Amino acid sequence: MLTCSLCAAATCLAETGHDAWLRYAPLQPAVAERYRALPATSLSLSDTPVLNTAQAELVRGLKGMLGRTFRIASGVPTESAIVIGTVEQLRKIAPALQIIEGLRGDAFWLTAHEVSGFPCIIITGVTDRGVLYGVFAFLSRIAREEDVFRLNELQQPSAPIRWANQWDNLDGTIERGYAGRSIFFEDGSVRPSLTRVSEYARLLASVGINGCTVNNVNDDPHILDPDFIPQLARIAEAFRPWGVQLGVAVDLSLPETAGRLDTFDPLDVRVANWWHKKFDEVYRAIPDFGGVVVKADSEGRLGPSFYGRTPADAANVIAGALKPHGGLVFYRAFVYDHHLDWTNLKNDRAKAAYDIFHPLDGRFDENVIVQIKYGPIDFQVREPVSPLFGGLSHTNTGIELQITQEYTGQQRHTCFLVPMWKEILDFDLRAYGRSTPVKQIVAGNSFHRPTGGYIGVVNVGLDQNWLGNHLALANLFGFGRLAWNPNLTAKAIVDEWSRLTFGNDPAVVETISRIQLASWKAYESYTGVLGLQTLTNILGSHYGPGPESQEHNGWGQWIRAGTDGVGVDRTVATGTGFVGQYSPEVRKIYESLPNTPDDLVLFFHHVPYTYKLHSGKTVIQTIYDSHYAGAEKTTEFVSQWKSLHHSVDGERFHAVLAQLSYQSGHAIVWRDAINDWFHQISGIPDANGRVGKHPHRIEAESMELEGYIPFDVTPWEDASGGKAVVCVQTQRCTAKYRFAGRKGWYDLDVEYFDHNNGVSKYQVFVGSQLVDEWLADLSLPATAPNGDSSTRRHITGLALRPGDILRIEGFPDAAEAAPLDYVEIHPE
């Protein structure tokens, strides 16, 4: 009691993040008072599943925020009410109401009008789903302390398709999932309890997402087995009240693997029949089944090329079977050869999607959507827009964005992607010499297509807060908001999200927005700049630094770094010709080195390290400086977040603090790895004298070691000096250092490696005094010392005198040998 009365309301409640942006936290009494004049009744005009959900949500939200239980009613109002129902239902009881123009599809309208002689607030749409979206918008207004009495708000989604793709495997694991196991599957079956699935559908619906495929595009052959379809029907049931349609990923070879035919040739009539029968069976169990996503001829998946057929043949055979039921095929354009000959400078993976799909324009059925990743490579921290969006004017298209942060820090790093998505969506491809921004193309407007839209790869898991990092939820929220309205600014989206997630305290909103809005550019700065892409280890986890892994293999993510220079020449004149896939106006920008913006220069051109950018700096100095600036920025995030200590609940405050502190340590690992690598390959020193020089750093291998032995880290740039020390033959090892600096206060950073195959313990002593100890118990994607596992322990405020012995004791566990990289002693 006493404790609670002493702390601000916001900080007393511990929050797990489970409610995400749908917390409906109690408003301050004075604010709640502003809504006292709301009608006390929530009246629904029908009792369909979605309208029932909408009404229950309305009552739940109002109760949470205003502390009052609104009366539930149905039929015709007999008093003032908040009326929820479709326009058709509304017309019957309020014939005088002029329905606003433009109310179509999933749109909603919030207004105030008399119904049966009583002043009412009206939440309506053409469909039940529209009404539900209206309820969420109404509640969001109250949560953000906005007016709801003088409403006349029409909101129309930008595009009909607003889908999530999950990459869950039926065994319960998730490909590129960073937040625990699947909410859908375990051990080859759909989970017995689907509570989390309903809650997920609620989150999706609250931002207008209307479909979700639930299994990995690297698909399991059992997904449409007769005994699995009823299990999928249970997921569809959990989705249905939230207006979310179920979809699945299917493999093109299913007629052979599951159907026991001797072929999956899309032009074979037996194959077409198999798909027809299969979807008849699916629709008998799931009448509102939404459709399928297909990955074929990509990364080892079988595809139509096996029979010399095209992606259009493959998509259409499935589309034909879905068409009678109204289902859609999302055919992924992520089709490329991952055994490219890297020695051939004309080869270019970036060209694959356009080369394959553009010639097929107009040959896809009307219920096919070609699903295109935003860039021509693979969800990198920066890529140009895929030219394919401009190359399919007679085909429906959808943009695939990645909410799960595969190449952007895997949710251990905060990286708010909305600013990047905005740049992509706003980019004008100038197809046919006119204005064709990506957002207009995928909405179907530019080329007058019947459908199209947005697909976000999400990968939520069983973790309480869905994505493993509270701040990462802004990406899921932002994806939904942009799919609904791509003209919203990143600032408006993050402001909205922060208010709903952490409350309306201006200092909180301002600080969180500042961190989020700076985070993508910061991440880009300490990973891969100038269009180099993320520079992560592409052959492994896609997490820590691994620049060398881009080169000399068939995957085609080359950066062509050599002693002469860096970057891929993709020009028509001298390079791979990729630039020729853009319209003439865009071509003019990228074909010319001086016209190419700095942030993509190395994506399009191979230049000497000494080439001067528009900024006036050389390429190599920009690489060095950006990596220092990016890492520095993450330190600012930590201090900015710390300023919220008394304004955010303790549980989320400490979780985010730990996450941002970890990120700021890992950003230094990135900074040093990439800079050291470029230093070595270019042979050009850092004009600011930092790269390769760390005055406060003491390498573990140069300390006085007992038990510890030196270990060569692979790749070398992932450890300082290329080496770590490991404790392999004994239960405890020590590394000692005699401090020779001035007497004073110091901070100590210990760089160690935290793999996922053991939980080593570390203790730090000054003389005989234990000053810190911890366990290396993070779940990082590594089983050895490298850039994925390198982790920093920051110990503040140590009193040191010359001659003090600093001693680190490492206690190995299982396969983790308490590895150490270095320590740094910084004056406080």
Ligand code: GCV
């Ligand atoms: C589901 C990248 C990822 C793969 C993913 C693939 C895809 O290559 O690393 O995990 O596979 O993209 O989008 O199909």
